[in-house]
Amino acid sequence: MEKPNASLIEPIGEVNLHSSKWEWEKGVRKLQNYLESFFIKKGYLLLLVGFLLGRALILSKLTPFSLPFFAAVYLIKRDRAPLALVGLIAGAATLSIENAGFTFVAVLLFLVVFRIGEKWVKSGIKSLPFFVGIILGLGKLIESFLMTGQLTFYDGMMAAVQASLSFILTLIFLQSIPLLTVTKRRQLLKTEEIIGLIIMLASIMTGTIGWQVYDLSVEHIMSRYLVLVFSFIAGATVGSTVGVVTGLIFSLASVSSFTHMSLLAFSGVLGGLLKEGKKIGVSIGLLIATLLIGMYGEGGGSLSQTLLESAAAILLFLLTPQVFTSRLAKYIPGTSEYTAEQQKYMRKMRDVTAQRVSQFSNVFSALSNSFSQMDVESSEEENMREMDYFMSNVTEKTCQTCFKKEQCWAKNFNTTYSYMEEIIHEMDQNEGSIPTKLTREWDKYCTRSKRVYDVIQTELTFFQANQKLKKQVRESRRLVADQLQGVSEVMENFSKEIQRERENHYRQEEQIMEALQDFGIQIEQVEIYSLEQGNVDIEMTIPFYNSHGECEKLIAPMLSDILGETIVVQKEDSTEYLNGLCHANFRSSKKFIVQTGVAHAAKDGGFISGDSYSEIELGLGKYAIAISDGMGNGERAHYESNETIQLLQKILQTGIEEQVAIKSINSILSLRTTDEIFSTLDLAMIDLQNASAKFLKIGSTPSFIKRGNKIIKIQASNLPIGMLEEFEVDVVSEQLKAGDLLIMMSDGVFEGPRHVENYELWMKRKIQELQTDDPQEVADLIMEEVIRTSSGFIDDDMTVTVAKIKHNTPKWASIPVQKMKKRA
Incomplete structure (x- = not known):
C-alpha cells in the first residue's frame, strides 16, 4: 500500500487543530452567554446573593445585610425584588425561624413606609438609607423587648450599631448592585465603587461561615481566593486592601477570625509584589504568608489545615479563566487593562471628533463646489438668449406698430436681425456711437431708424447694468467658493492633526x-509628544531654583546631543513658581531665522501714518512680513491700512492659503463701504525650513533682495485692494539664501526722492552702496537718504522693512551626554 504524502497530512491536521480550537472557543462563548443570561438577565444571581446575605451575621447576633440588600434591589431593579426576598428569607431560615420571620416583617414594614414616604420625599436614593436604618434600629429594639420584656442600655447600643451598619450598607449596595445586574458595563469603576464591591463580596462570603468541605472551611478558601484574584489583577495596594476589608468583616462576624485578617492582608501584599510571576508568583505569596502567619499565630496542629485551605484557594485560582480576570481588570484603576480601556475610549472619542470635523469639512467643500459650479448652458448660448430678449424689447417698442413689419421680419428676418445685432454691438462697444457706413445703410433699410437708435440706447443702459450685476454675482459666488474651500482645507488639516495619536515614548x-x-x-x-526629525516636541516639569536659565543653558543643549538635532526652549511657564515647579516646552529649532528692522515716518512729521506694517512668525514654520499703504494720509488712511494688516494676520494664523486670504480681505474691504478708499498690500511669506519665499504684491511698489553686490527686483502687477470685487493675485516665488537682505517699502519711500527720473535705478544704486548688513541700520539709512533728497521734507507716509536671512546658530553648544543612545 502506498504511503500517504506527509505534505498533505500536515495541512489537514492543522485545519483540524484550528477547527477544534474554534469549536472550543465557540463552546466557551456559548456557555458564558448562557451563564450571563441565567444569572444576570433572569436575576438568579440576586437569589443566590440574597440567600448568603440572609444568613450573614455580625457579632453573632445582628443581621444588618438583609434589608439594605432588598431595599437597594427594590429601588434599582424592582422587577427582581421578589427573587431577592425569596433568597433572603431562605437564607435567614437556615439560621432560625425567628430570623426568617424578622426579615419578612422588616421587609414588609419597609415597603409600607417607603411607599407612603414617596409622596413627600423627592429623592428616593437619598432617603433610602434613612428609611432602612430607622426601620432596622426600631425593629431590633422591638425584638429585644418582646424577647426579654424590658430594654437595657446594651439593647439600645446593639440597635444603634445595627441601624448604623444598615445605613452604611445601603449606600454600599446602591453602588455595588448595578455591577450584578448590568450585563455589559461600559463605564470604568471609581475607587469608591471598587471598595464597595469588595465590602459586598466580603459580606456575601460571611454567609458561608460554618460551611465545611472535608473539614476545610469554605469561608477561608473563598476569602483567600478573592485576595489572590485582586492581587493578581491590581497588585499589592488593592490586594492588601481586599485582605484587610475582607478580614475585618469576617472578624466582625466571628471573633475567632481575627488572625485570619492578618493572613489575608499579608498574602495580599506578598501576592501583589510577586504578580510579575503571573499566577504562580501570586500563589507563592499566599503560601509564604500562610506559613509565616500559621506558625506564628496558631499551633502546629492547625497549620496543616490552613495550608490545605490555601492550597484549595490556589487550585481555584489556577482554574480561573484568563477571560474572567482580564475582564475584571478593565474596571480597576491602575491596571494595564484599565489604561488600555481608557486609551480605547479616548481613541474612540478622538476618532468621533475627527470624523465630525471631517464631515464639516466635506460640507464646506460641497458648498464650495456648489458655488463654483458654472451655468449648465455655455456662454454663447446664454449670450444668444440675452440678445433675443434684448431684441424683443426693442422691436416691441419700434417694429410692432410699423407698416413694414411684415416686410422686415417675415420676408427678411436674417438681414434685419443682423443689422440690429450689429447696431447693438457697436453702440455697446463705442458708448452709443455708430459707424457712418452702418448708419447710412440702416437709414436706407429702416423707416424708423431714429426711433430704433433711441430705444436701443435706452434699453442698452438697463442691459449693461444687468450685465454688470450678473458679473458681480458671479465674482462674489466665486469668492465665496474660494473662501469655503479654504475653510474646508483648514478643517480637513485639523481633522488629520486630531487623528495623529500621541505615541508612547515611556522608554525614551x-x-x-x-x-x-x-x-x-x-x-x-518628562512627556514626549513627538520625536519626529525637525518636529520634536517635549515638555518637562522641573523644580524652580531662582531661574538661572537651566532650561536654555543646560537641558536644551543636552537634549540636542541626545536627539542629534538642535533643540531650543520654546516656552517657559512661570505660573507654577509658587509651588516650586516650572514647566518648559522644548521644540526643534528652525534652520533659518529672520532678523528685521523697520523705519517709518508720517507725512509732514505727523503722529498718524497711513502706512501699517506687521512682522509675525506663524505657527506653521513660516515668517510673514507685510506693508499696507492706505489711500491718502491721516486717520482714515491709517484705519484702512491697519484694518488690512489686522485681517491678514488673523486669517493667515488660521492656516488659510495666502491667496485666499488676500481675496477675502479684498472682498471685505470692497463691500464694506461705497467710498473709493483703497489700500495696497505687500506680503512676503518666508519658509524658515528652506528659506523659500513667496511674494504677493497688491498695488505695491517693488521689493529688492541684496545678495552681496547683486540686487534682485521683485515686482508684480495687481490693482490695490478694494478697487475691484474680483481679481487674480500674482504670486512671485524666490529662493532666498543665508545673508540675503530683503528690503520692502511703501510708495512714499520708493517714489520719495525728488528730481529722480528712474526711481528703480536710483534705489538699486543706493542699496548697492550700503556698507552694512544690519537690518535696522539699512532701514534707517534708506529712510534718511530719501528724506535728504527731498530737502528734509516728508511729502508722504513712508515705511521701510528690512529682513536678514540667517542660519539658525544655537546660542549654546550641545552638551555630550554619557551612557545615552542617540535617538533612543
Missing part, C-alpha cells in the same frame, strides 16, 4: 530623565 522618557538626573539636574516629569 525614562532614559532622558535618567541622563539629566545623572548630570545633576532634577527633573520631576
Whole structure:
C-alpha cells in the first residue's frame, strides 16, 4: 500500500487543530452567554446573593445585610425584588425561624413606609438609607423587648450599631448592585465603587461561615481566593486592601477570625509584589504568608489545615479563566487593562471628533463646489438668449406698430436681425456711437431708424447694468467658493492633526530623565509628544531654583546631543513658581531665522501714518512680513491700512492659503463701504525650513533682495485692494539664501526722492552702496537718504522693512551626554 504524502497530512491536521480550537472557543462563548443570561438577565444571581446575605451575621447576633440588600434591589431593579426576598428569607431560615420571620416583617414594614414616604420625599436614593436604618434600629429594639420584656442600655447600643451598619450598607449596595445586574458595563469603576464591591463580596462570603468541605472551611478558601484574584489583577495596594476589608468583616462576624485578617492582608501584599510571576508568583505569596502567619499565630496542629485551605484557594485560582480576570481588570484603576480601556475610549472619542470635523469639512467643500459650479448652458448660448430678449424689447417698442413689419421680419428676418445685432454691438462697444457706413445703410433699410437708435440706447443702459450685476454675482459666488474651500482645507488639516495619536515614548522618557538626573539636574516629569526629525516636541516639569536659565543653558543643549538635532526652549511657564515647579516646552529649532528692522515716518512729521506694517512668525514654520499703504494720509488712511494688516494676520494664523486670504480681505474691504478708499498690500511669506519665499504684491511698489553686490527686483502687477470685487493675485516665488537682505517699502519711500527720473535705478544704486548688513541700520539709512533728497521734507507716509536671512546658530553648544543612545 502506498504511503500517504506527509505534505498533505500536515495541512489537514492543522485545519483540524484550528477547527477544534474554534469549536472550543465557540463552546466557551456559548456557555458564558448562557451563564450571563441565567444569572444576570433572569436575576438568579440576586437569589443566590440574597440567600448568603440572609444568613450573614455580625457579632453573632445582628443581621444588618438583609434589608439594605432588598431595599437597594427594590429601588434599582424592582422587577427582581421578589427573587431577592425569596433568597433572603431562605437564607435567614437556615439560621432560625425567628430570623426568617424578622426579615419578612422588616421587609414588609419597609415597603409600607417607603411607599407612603414617596409622596413627600423627592429623592428616593437619598432617603433610602434613612428609611432602612430607622426601620432596622426600631425593629431590633422591638425584638429585644418582646424577647426579654424590658430594654437595657446594651439593647439600645446593639440597635444603634445595627441601624448604623444598615445605613452604611445601603449606600454600599446602591453602588455595588448595578455591577450584578448590568450585563455589559461600559463605564470604568471609581475607587469608591471598587471598595464597595469588595465590602459586598466580603459580606456575601460571611454567609458561608460554618460551611465545611472535608473539614476545610469554605469561608477561608473563598476569602483567600478573592485576595489572590485582586492581587493578581491590581497588585499589592488593592490586594492588601481586599485582605484587610475582607478580614475585618469576617472578624466582625466571628471573633475567632481575627488572625485570619492578618493572613489575608499579608498574602495580599506578598501576592501583589510577586504578580510579575503571573499566577504562580501570586500563589507563592499566599503560601509564604500562610506559613509565616500559621506558625506564628496558631499551633502546629492547625497549620496543616490552613495550608490545605490555601492550597484549595490556589487550585481555584489556577482554574480561573484568563477571560474572567482580564475582564475584571478593565474596571480597576491602575491596571494595564484599565489604561488600555481608557486609551480605547479616548481613541474612540478622538476618532468621533475627527470624523465630525471631517464631515464639516466635506460640507464646506460641497458648498464650495456648489458655488463654483458654472451655468449648465455655455456662454454663447446664454449670450444668444440675452440678445433675443434684448431684441424683443426693442422691436416691441419700434417694429410692432410699423407698416413694414411684415416686410422686415417675415420676408427678411436674417438681414434685419443682423443689422440690429450689429447696431447693438457697436453702440455697446463705442458708448452709443455708430459707424457712418452702418448708419447710412440702416437709414436706407429702416423707416424708423431714429426711433430704433433711441430705444436701443435706452434699453442698452438697463442691459449693461444687468450685465454688470450678473458679473458681480458671479465674482462674489466665486469668492465665496474660494473662501469655503479654504475653510474646508483648514478643517480637513485639523481633522488629520486630531487623528495623529500621541505615541508612547515611556522608554525614551525614562532614559532622558535618567541622563539629566545623572548630570545633576532634577527633573520631576518628562512627556514626549513627538520625536519626529525637525518636529520634536517635549515638555518637562522641573523644580524652580531662582531661574538661572537651566532650561536654555543646560537641558536644551543636552537634549540636542541626545536627539542629534538642535533643540531650543520654546516656552517657559512661570505660573507654577509658587509651588516650586516650572514647566518648559522644548521644540526643534528652525534652520533659518529672520532678523528685521523697520523705519517709518508720517507725512509732514505727523503722529498718524497711513502706512501699517506687521512682522509675525506663524505657527506653521513660516515668517510673514507685510506693508499696507492706505489711500491718502491721516486717520482714515491709517484705519484702512491697519484694518488690512489686522485681517491678514488673523486669517493667515488660521492656516488659510495666502491667496485666499488676500481675496477675502479684498472682498471685505470692497463691500464694506461705497467710498473709493483703497489700500495696497505687500506680503512676503518666508519658509524658515528652506528659506523659500513667496511674494504677493497688491498695488505695491517693488521689493529688492541684496545678495552681496547683486540686487534682485521683485515686482508684480495687481490693482490695490478694494478697487475691484474680483481679481487674480500674482504670486512671485524666490529662493532666498543665508545673508540675503530683503528690503520692502511703501510708495512714499520708493517714489520719495525728488528730481529722480528712474526711481528703480536710483534705489538699486543706493542699496548697492550700503556698507552694512544690519537690518535696522539699512532701514534707517534708506529712510534718511530719501528724506535728504527731498530737502528734509516728508511729502508722504513712508515705511521701510528690512529682513536678514540667517542660519539658525544655537546660542549654546550641545552638551555630550554619557551612557545615552542617540535617538533612543
